[in-house]
Amino acid sequence: MRNRLTRSTAFRLAGFVALIVTLTNVAIFTALYFSISEQMAAHLRAHVDEVRKTLIDVEGEESEGFQELTTMVEGHARVAQSDEDIYFLIDQTEKRLAGNVASLQRFDGWRTIPWEDLKLVGNWSSHRASDAVIGRWTTIRGGYLFVGDGNGDIRDAQRLLLKGLLWGIGLSVVCAVLGGWLLGLKAQRRIVEIEEALDAVAGGSLERRVPRDSGADDVDHVAALINSTLDRLQRLFANLRQVSVDIAHDLRTPVSRMRQRLETVRAGPDCIDAYKEATDSSIDEIDRIAETFDALLRISEIEAGARKAKFVDVELNALLTNITDALEAVADERQHRLHPAQQTAGPVVVRGDRRLLNQLFLNLLENAIVHCSDPADIRVELAVADGHPVVRVRDTGPGIPGDEREKVFRRLYRLEKSRTTSGNGLGLSLVAAISELHGATVTLSDNSPGLIVEVRFTQS
């Protein structure tokens, strides 16, 4: 595998952030650069204007004023090297009178003149803070006067800014890369953990989970999702395993019984009645096996939860009335009293699979009918509690002891005393599976005497 760090999302993000920070820095410093430069140039021009004004005042209105100005400019020019100022005075015939340059072209307005374009006069040091002179010509009574000032201060400020910019960019890039590196390392560590966990699961350790982080960040959220997926996967696997065990346990017995019976008949005398009896009982046995097998597969299929896409609105009122109507005669035959379903004022609708919901309530009612040995009252109630549809099936039979109430939902589990009654021990497993698929919870409680089965549709 190539360097995974540079390919990690966090690291790439850090690189991107570094780029953005750099561009932002450049933009800010460019703006600063230009506004400060402009501000300082304005200051410089104001200074030059002041000097010009002073010199023009020196010339004044008198005839010897021009001579005085020439002397003054000469004096200024002599000491101007340190200030990097340029003075130049010419008369009306453009003859040089005074100043620290040999000649200078006349022009209008402000101009920035590089030092190398100036024909300097006098002793100038080769080292200068400024690289150009900003100045302008002024027309005066006796001729023309040029005053200019070196842009050294501006250059200093600009250099400072550039230095700042470079440091800023450098620092932010270092921070972004370092931060990205650390973040990337952390994220990568988490991802490696997730990969290891998934590898382990793929290798068969279904109980393995991704370690959680207290940080509750996005990676942790993904970890939580992966864990809940694995929980479900593990449940389904356990399911599958249990079905195999159940089948082995509960289906081999009747198969071997059937085989023995057929063997016995085969070995016995050729009596057609005995053969008929053996085939009849074999057909019954096969039907029971097929039924159990079917029920087991159906439970697994429902538990896998693949049917939700076909859910429709199902009105429970009519559904329950229909089922009590279908079972009334059966209850009657066993001297039970199955009361008509107790209804709500308005229709109660849940999202679900009509067939499975029919099966659910049919199983609950048949359980009540079959497992109450003495005549009992069986009631079905439909209600809405806290906004959730609730269906209760009450009987006044023997009930289920508290410590057995969890176990009866297990596949093929049967209460010992009910071994004599018909059934394959899958009725309540099917009820549990159908309920779970519909987001409903099933609870068993005591009707003293008897049993209350409550189905509460919490996700409808």
Place this chain on the structure above:
Amino acid sequence: MRILLIEDDRETARLVQETLVKHGHDVVAVSDGVEGLKMAVVGVFDVLIVDRMLPGLNGLDIVHNVRNAEVRAGIIFLTAVGGIEDRIEGLESGADDYLVKPFALGELVARVAALGRRPPAPMQEVVFKIETLEVDLVKRVARRKGDIIHLQPREFKMLEILLQNRGRVVTRSMLLEQMWGLELDTKSSIIQTNISRLRLKIDRPGDVALIRTVRGLGYMIDDAQ
């Protein structure tokens, strides 16, 4: 009836064919999906029996194509054990009925008979007379030897279903579907109990027993001894 059986398991095909022939049907059996589809579209059959899993072309596609070709034959779909999705898909693709393996041959015979009879439904009889039983479906009155029999609505409905299938077996699951719309795989005694009650009222001691039980399969009303 002319029946086309598309089933790849030879033993099943042989048994189904034998049984249906014994009940007076003409049966053509094919084991390959593509061949089956050709036969279904070209031949004139009253009922098609189609297995879900077939070599060549699967049962769903066959049913789909047959319906697209506007073949009006009744179709019974045979599905593997436990495939709830299969059944729904089967009916959605255009089949009229389905049976889940393993199925009782008698159930298949009864369903084939029921399917073959579907088209002439509009001309329904209104008054039935069997032996000394008289039933008027419009007035909702049933008499035995002239005496009015008091029947609950669901008992009357059950009698009506049996009468409309007079002389033919109605299976328990067919009754469960038609009575309460319950399509369940249940060995529940619902039908058995309700039939017993109906029988008590219809066939009183001394009367000729009209409601007959067909072992392991269902019920039938008939005066034939």
